[in-house]
Amino acid sequence: MKQNIFGFRLKAASAVAALLFAAQAAWAIDPFTLADIRVEGLQRVEPGTVFASLPFRVGDNYNDEKGAGAIRSLFALGLFKDVRLEARGNVLTVIVEERPTVAGIDFAGAKEFDKDTLKKAMRDIGLTEGRPFDKALADRAEQELKRQYVNRSLYGAEIVTTVTPIERNRVNLTFTVSEGEPARIKDIRITGAKAFSEGTLKGLFDLDTGGWLSWYTKSDRYARAKLNADLETLRSYYLQRGYMEFRVDSTQVAISPNKQDISVTINVTEGQRYVVSGVKLEGNYLGREEEFKSLVKIVPGEPYNSEQVAQTTKAFTDHFGAFGFAFARVEPVPDIDRANNRVALVLQAEPSRRAYVRRISVAGNNRTRDEVVRREFRQFESSWFNGDKIKLSRDRIDRLGYFSSVDIETQDVAGSPDQVDVVVNLVEKPTGSLSLGAGFSSAEKVALTFGIKQENVFGTGNYLGIDVNTSKYNRAIVLSTTNPYFTPDGISRTIDLYTRSSRPYQDQGGNYRLLTSGASMRFGVPFSELDTVFFGAGAERTEIKPGTNIPASYLSYAEQVGYVSYSVPLTVGWARDSRDSALSPSSGRYQRFNSELGVAGDARYVRGNYQFQQYYPITKKYTLALNSELGAGKGLNGLPFPIFKNFYSGGLGSVRGFEQGTLGPRDVTGASVGGAKKITLNAEVSAPFPGAGNDRTLRIFGFTDVGNVYGENQRFDFGEMRASVGLGLSWVSPVGPLRIAIANPVRKEPGDRIQKFQFQIGSSF
Incomplete structure (x- = not known):
């Protein structure tokens, strides 16, 4: 029996070997000279693509080795699923079968991501409309989609790919997603911490075990990137408090079998706490040791602080850069005395070589003209490299608002050790907007707005906009255009055309109005890199349109000056803004001054x-904000101060708890008419909303407001100031900053109009 089986196997092996030998003999051909090359089976691929991939041409000698190389080259293109070569005489025919192309990509059941985001993820891996379809590429797409969902803590997400063939050798791809429920963090543990409580350390994290606002913040959804950021925050917390040998030993992330619960365990070693015993400078400091010493932020006698060390080394590097040393190295070397828990820091500096800037290149500005970017540069070509000017240039370009990303890198010039090239890498963003919307506030009720704005017209850096407002009390149409470089020196020019219809906020059912129309032109002169002074002039026509319940003060002004008055106001202003954010600032300062002088016409x-x-970051979570505003006006040439130029106070933006615009003088009708003098003082302490973690877009704040408005002939009387305290909520919503305040007036007078609950979209303080 065994012999029969062995004999059968021997015969079978001999038959297979004979078949392979016969096939090889049939495939092998004798070399010949190519008289012609033909291609069959092409549908979308250009013949030139095939011919360019062949390792031979007409007139070349053809053999089996070259044929095998041709097949490998054509398959490597990824365009064909089958390639064959046929030789008839001295003519070679290349027969191909193209892969189907992707006609469309769709996603069914995807709720966590919008389709554009998912399509971008597909493009990143090479799967997009018009590209050849490859099953391996579809498998990669599934894995990429799963990775996107895992990043959102949707570990149970399942994806099914459906390939639907359609005409002309094309396919439609549909990814059907079953997202499931997100996995949520149920427990976070920090082991090895002794100096600080576990609750204090977990309070530093953006990740948490959730709260009643987790549906908004998603802080209980695990993501590796978020955990890494929290670990860096933890490390910085220790390193800034003397624990210079602190380390994170390991992290364990465990997920439950149902993929719904996640536990995170962080193991740390704190080490000893060290106090700085001294700071010493070593190396080449260009003979400017005293200048560098003034930049030292490290304080002997205090616990070691890594932030102070980083600030010092950066200040040193930047200062070297100001003298052209683009390659300077500053290394802090600690001399640790473990017996006494003290550390001496030695700052070793090597300025290396001085460098010139050979060329400045701008990349990524497909729409914006080069000159718009280059005119913001303070570093020039063929001059010494200056780190301060490079940073200033980057900030100026970023403040243009035309780019979502501004990065500046320096590149060595091959063969020229004393030269560098500066490359500005830009990512443009849309600068035009068409808006149609509605706003609502407790004072203004419904206000419809329409606007067309283009901050970078045709890539020139010029601004053009039109705004329409239809609020209950203030209606306006404004056309504005700005040329930020009206002169080569950076003097800007703004032209405004406007018509407005307004009345005091306190509505008593009257239909009187103030109608103002005019035009103005102003110039902005940059006196320094941070300060801009504005000069301008305009012409205005103001009409007091009588109606029911018109305030007596309006009638009195009309009797003296007339119902229609003309004025030529000259304006002078100044502004400086160093806040870290215009919507949700936590540090920095903002100042502005505006003055107006009526030099001709009826209104003087x-x-x-x-x-x-001023904004002060008390801690990472808490911010103190102080605001003050002073205003004053006076009539000239024996004329009264124009009633339509009065200041108003009360409500959001001034003294909360009082009805909008009701503080200050009133006439005999009881209407609040504002005044020629104004003072407002505000103080706020803001913190993250409970349950919102460290999210800065949703915050609560406590506040104190003081202020009032006075008539032209009244003196500032602090005894008549109104005051209130309260709590509020601020939310940077998709339609703008929303602020809600509940205030309790603590200093009021009989007759004051109280409004404890107020809200508004768009108020900044």
């Missing part, structure tokens, strides 16, 4: 307004 007056804001 002077009017000035100054605002000062």
Whole structure:
């Protein structure tokens, strides 16, 4: 029996070997000279693509080795699923079968991501409309989609790919997603911490075990990137408090069998706490040791602070850069005395070589003209490299608002050790907007708005916009255009055309109005890199349109000056803004001053307004904000101060708890008419909303407001100031900043109009 089986196997092996030998003999051909090359089976691929991939041409000698190389080259293109070569005489025919192309990509059941985001992820791996379809590429697409969902803690997401063939050798791809429920963090543990409580350390994290606002913040959804960021926050917390040998030993992330619950365990070693015993400078400091010493942020006698060390080394590097040393190296070397828990820091500096800037290149500005970017540069070609000017140039380009990303890198010039090229890498963003919307506030009720704005017209850097407002109390149409470089020196020019219809906020059912129309032109002169002074002039026509319940003060002004008055106001202003954010600032300062002088016409007056804001970061979570605003106006040439130029106070933006615009003088009808003088003082302490983690877009704040408005002939009387305290909520919503305040007036007078609950979209303080 065994012999029969062995004999059968031997015969079978001999038959297979004979078949392979016969096939090889049939495939092998004798070399010949190519008289012609033909291609069959092409549908979309150009013949030139095939001919360019062949390792031979007409007139070349053809053999089996070259044929095998041709097949490999054509398959490597990824365009064909089958390739054959046939030789008839001295003519070679290349027969191909193209892969189907992707006609469309769709996603069914995807709710966590919008389709554009998922399509971009597909493009990143090479799967997009018009590309050849490859089953391996579809498998990669499934894995990429799963990775996207895992990043959102949707570990149970399942994806099914459906390939639907359609005409002309094309296919439609449909990814059907079953997202499931997101996995949520149920427990976070920090082991090895002794100096600080576990609750204190977990309070530093953006990740948490969730709260009643987790549906908004998603802080209980695990993501590796978020955990890494929290670990860096933890490390920085220790390193800034003297624990210079602190380390994170390991992290364990465990997920439950049902893929719904996640536990995170962080193991740390704190080490000893060290106090700085001294700071010493070593190396080449260009003979400017005293200048560098003044930049040292490290304080002997205090616990080691890694942030102070980083600030010092950066300040040193930047200062070297100001003298052209683009390759300077500053290394802090600690001399640790473990017996006494003290550390001495030695700052070793090597300025290396001085460098010139050979060329400045701008990349990524497909729409914006080069000159718009280059005119913001303070570093010039063929001059010494200056780190301060490079940073200033980057900030100026970023402040243009035309780019979502501005990065500046320096590149060595091959063969020229003392030269560098500076490359500005830009990512443009849309700068035009068409808006149609509605706003609502407790004072204004419904306000419809329409606007067309283009901040970078045709890539020139010029601004053009039209705004329409239809609120209950203030209606306006404004056309504005700005040329930021009206002169080569950076003097800007703004032209405004406007028509407005307004009345005091306190509505008593009257239909009187103030109608104002005019035009103005102003110039902005940059006196320094941070300060801009504005000069301008305009012409205005103001009409007091009588109606029911018109305030007596309006009638009195009309009797003296007339119902229609003309004025030629000259304006002078100044602004400086160093806040870290315009919507949700936590540090920095904002100042502005505007003055107006009526020099001709029926209305002769002077009017000035100054605002000062200061933001202090108390901790990572808490911010103190202070605001003050002073305004004053006076009539000239024996004329009264124009009633339509009055200041108003009360409500959001001034003294909360009182009805909008009701503080200050009133006439005999009881209407609040504002005044020629104004003072407002505000203080706020803001913190993350409970349950929102460290999210800065949703915050609560406590506040104290003080202020009032006075008539032209009244003196500032602090005894008549109104005051309130309260709590509020701020939310940077998709339609703009929303602020809600509940205030309790603590200093009021009989007759004051109280409004404890107020809200508004768009108020900044």
